Amino acid sequence: MATQLADRGERQGSGRRAGWWALVFLALAQFMVVLDGTIVNLALPRLQHEMGISDATRSWVVTAYALAFGAFLLLGGRIADFWGRKRTFVVAAAGFAIASLLGGIAQQPWELIGARALQGIFAALLAPAALALLTVAFPGGKDRGTAFAIFGSITGVGAAVGVLLGGYLTEHVTWRWCFFVNVPIAIVALAGVWSLVSESKAHGSAKYDWPGVILAALGLGSLVYGFTNAERGWDVPQAWGFIAAGIVLLTVFVLVERRAKHPLLPLRVATERNRGAAFLASFLAGAVLIGGILFINLYIQIVLGFAPFLAGLASLPMTVVLIITAGLVAKNLPKLGAKIPTGVGPVFMAAAMLWLTQVSAQGSYLVNMLPALLLLGIGLGMVFVPMQNLALFGVDRDDSGVASALVNASQQTGGSLGIALFSTIAAAATAGGVSPAALSAGYAAVFLWAAGFAILIAPIALVLINIDRHKFTGTDGDAPAVHLG
Template sequence: MSQTLAARPEVVAPGAPRSEHRWWALAVLALAQFLVVLDASIVNIALPSIGAQLRLEEGALSWVITAYVLPFGGLLLLGGRLADRYGHRRLFLVGTAGFVAASALAGLATSGGMLLGARALQGASAALLAPSSLALVTQLFTAARDRSRALGIWGAVAGVGSAAGVLLGGVLTGALGWEAVFFVNVPVGAVVLVALPFLVAKDRPATAAPLDVPGATTITGGLVAVVAALSAGERLGFTHPLTLGLAAAAAALLTVFVLVERRSSSPLVPFSVFADRALTVGNVVMLLVGAATTALFFALSVFMQAVLGYDALAAGLSQLPLAGVLVVVAGGVPAVIAKTGVRRTLVGSLALLAAGLAWFGAVPSDATLLADLLGPSLLVGIGLGGAFVAGTQLSVHGADEGESGLAGGLVNTSQQVGGALGLAVLATVAATRTQSLVESGAAVPEALTSGFAAAFVGAAVLAAVAAGVAWRFAPRG
């Protein structure tokens, strides 16, 4: 990336709205991104209700999540490059329309197969929407101060979406039924589709290079195989033949992708982008943060229902403190970055996140919200607010216009693959620990609590590693 946008004079990108409309456009783009992040976690609490009504076995329920994550994580890089090639606004609208239609289809599902198909379409549409929306944000805000504020809002949306998934999933399922977790996307997505064309003019394609079909095929297949292998490892074990076969397929496809890209005249992912240290470190950090937070919200929602006896509504409402402090903190992070720099802000936020996760690991089996859960929830909210904002800024800081869709695809891919990795590994750790204690004669609540504690501590280790990476390798200043 030859020149950072932060270093350029204030220039309105091709197709950008007038300056007085940029912040309204940001609100609409952030709302769409909120839906994308939300849908990765909002179904967690609704899974028991879905299984009962659609007669899905417990093993098949995980596919309600996997069917969304697989195409989302696998198609993100292709979606980003398609946006650069055919126009970010156009791909954003196509992705949003597909997401709305798939959400309506999921809410109307009368069988497990229909629901899984709709979830797959949601994931594929999200893979077009997410990188396009982030690319539009980086084009609309080119001055350093405005861009910092805009990416601060964007990062906050990513963090809030993860936390709000558990909150809204519980509230909607408890009050209206599981169908509501999908139907809620329809009116919100319709607002986005109607409003955005009035706020963002048609943009010209950022690159005229032909699409790298061999590269797109191999990287998409490789990423899908990676996520599938991690999901299979979580359910079947990491030594199961299916898991090993998927891992081997992923390694082969990704190896071929590297060979193809080195020889391509117009590669899907120019490896030169990784010469930008900020982008590389930012993506590594976001992968680790995605791994830690996805495991956190899954384990926390199950712990509250299986051990503490919360119903879906109570489990959702218990996330209000975490989500609330995250929103408040994220709004002030750009000002902190302006004073202390991205590196220090990111390291401090990750340290707080690691501390909050470790605190969750000490929560007892008879925990109460005020005495045991509120403290770590607030600490995690503060850490996540800073980590998502600073990590996103670092990941896209040097993206020029022709690579903004690629940069958006990379950071979203890092979060999704990291989330799949963290969920697969830490869920396996928790299950193994619980089973071991039950077999040795421990009571089920204590065994479950110990298993979830192992998952929380593992997530804390991931956050601490991310802090170390940022401290050692992130650019200073």
């Protein structure tokens, strides 16, 4: 009997060690996915010059990744569940490495943008597979909470490292290493998961909603392409035509999802008022974060003249404040509930963007940038934590994967549309000028619109969120919240 207990204890200890090692490699993959959302930002001015990319096309280097990531994330979650999470992870990691290699050796703008889109597609497979494998590796207990907290913190760390690493590689090596750096990371993550993690699949019918996939991808792509073409004027057919087509396609998508037996997006997930508030807030926050930060980096480099690595350091205060604020909000969420931080955070975000509207050719980092970056970090930290919790609150177990994918897809989609719209606004405000004064005027117009996007989150939170804070945090014993990290 004693020998059996000892053997069982040894097996449990071995299983725990394998789980923690699995976390290392799964977190490494998540780090790579987040890293690529920001690593190219500070390389944009230099790669644009070297490859002869126009201002209109420049935004697609960032947009292609965010758009493909957001458009295929729901499908990626379904494929991971039914095809096999480990198998999906291995294929996605290998594909991400190949796409990164193609981006690094690209000689033409279309090759670079295509590689970015391919990265986004494989990221849409990799991210949900990694999260699902983490759930399997840590099925419950205190270890699960710790593992998810570590995994969740990778998002902030990856975004910060992406900015710094992108700036350093662009300045001291070459912007092409912003792509090449993913290859060894992907290989190490793939090898670790291959050797340590067991395969797992979801039960049930493995049927995919291909009409929904096609309609969602074409609809979102049409919207982004239309907003990008609006840079030449809102009356050109390539602008209003594609925007109208995108709206029609997404409307048809909703109608198809209502009738589909195995919908890509079960509408019950998105239409519950509290979760709906989370998805809308994620969409708007993505536009402000991904779209707004792009133009902050452009102002710091092009107008203020910061070298890429120094520009990365200049952006760091926002990330540090965001991580600190998110930690404080998470700790006090049982006292605050969801409505207060989600309603107050957008005020800080809007204030930051309004501060940035004062940028000028004679501006300075300490006066024009630093206060806004600190305010923006506070606001985003207050919004992200309750938003992620709301997205999974009260959701059926069978829909948890879709709900977690949808909150990320909303953010990426908002970011891609934000970049397209803000690029058009900047072009209209500069009226073709390339002087620091003209560029500053364009960036100021962008920041004003970003402030409008940010403040819209507040009424959404105040009107739609109606969960009692005790129920939201599970302190009344009913329907505890599910935390992403």
